Amino acid sequence: MxxxxxxxxxxxxxxxxxxxxxxxxxxxxxxxxxxxxxxxxxxxxxxxxxPTDDQLDELDDDSQLFGQNHGNMFHIGHGIYCKTKICQLAAKSSSAATHVARKLLEGIFREETLIKCTISGKPPPQGKQRQLLPVVPMHSRAKKAIIEYSIQLAKKNKWTPRTLSQIETSIAQKLVEVKAKNRKNLELLAKK
Structure with missing residues (x-):
């Protein structure tokens, strides 16, 4: 139509x-x-x-991810690997796709990447100093794999279905929490 x-x-x-x-x-x-x-x-x-999905994949920076050879890793799809322990923990202790997605972030992405990236690649809307900080877009293939794996696990376990938007919002909120924790740690180190 x-x-x-x-x-x-x-x-x-x-x-x-x-x-x-x-x-x-x-x-x-x-x-x-x-x-x-x-x-x-x-x-x-x-x-x-x-741009097509293939063109966007070419822009992805694989150094953001732990990768296949980082120890005991589990393939969640789209060539993306997660630490097996974190993947198992996410599956066992979660009750919604949003919970799984938030937990998988730490098993897929390096911590320094989570601190610098945003889900959209845009700087935060508030705070002039924060807008000047360098931000990078989240690895699009990894984001897609996390969302699809979370939805698939939710269907398998018959959890309440979540929309794509709800899962992306949950991921964005987790990134905010990681950045706030990092900022607090830096402030504590500066006081010492």
Whole structure:
């Protein structure tokens, strides 16, 4: 349905092309090509590509993660590994997908990464000093694996279902807690 509306909108207001690539009259009325399905219309009537999952995976920094060779690790999906003890603890002591996701963070990500990263890659909205601190986006494949594993475990154990948004909010809150704990530890060290 969305695609039909988009086709209609494009037919009513065709995208202006560069002069070196003019559109023939017979091309104006054709449907969207397969290549155009990954494009959106920018405010200035420019065509913009949406990055695919594979392109986003290339941007991921695998040094954020413990990895497969870090000892006794358990594969949770998408090539992401979690410390086995933490994964077992998360599965046994949790009663919701949000609990599992929060616990898995510490078994997948290095502590210094949890301190620097945000779920969206954007700086915190409040505090000018915090906005100036360098932030990195959370490893997208790891985030996806955590969410999918948490949902799968919740279904298997017949826990109350949680939405993607609820799980992401839970992960973001855990990151805030880790950063606050780190800030407090740094303040205590500075006093000594």
């Amino acid at each position: 969305v695609l039909e509306k988009r086709k209609k909108k494009i037919k009513e207001n065709p995208i202006r092309q560069k002069e070196d690539n003019p559109i023939d009259d017979h091309q104006k009325d054709t449907d969207i090509d397969e290549d155009d399905k990954n494009k959106i219309i920018a405010p200035a009537n420019m065509s913009v590509l949406i």
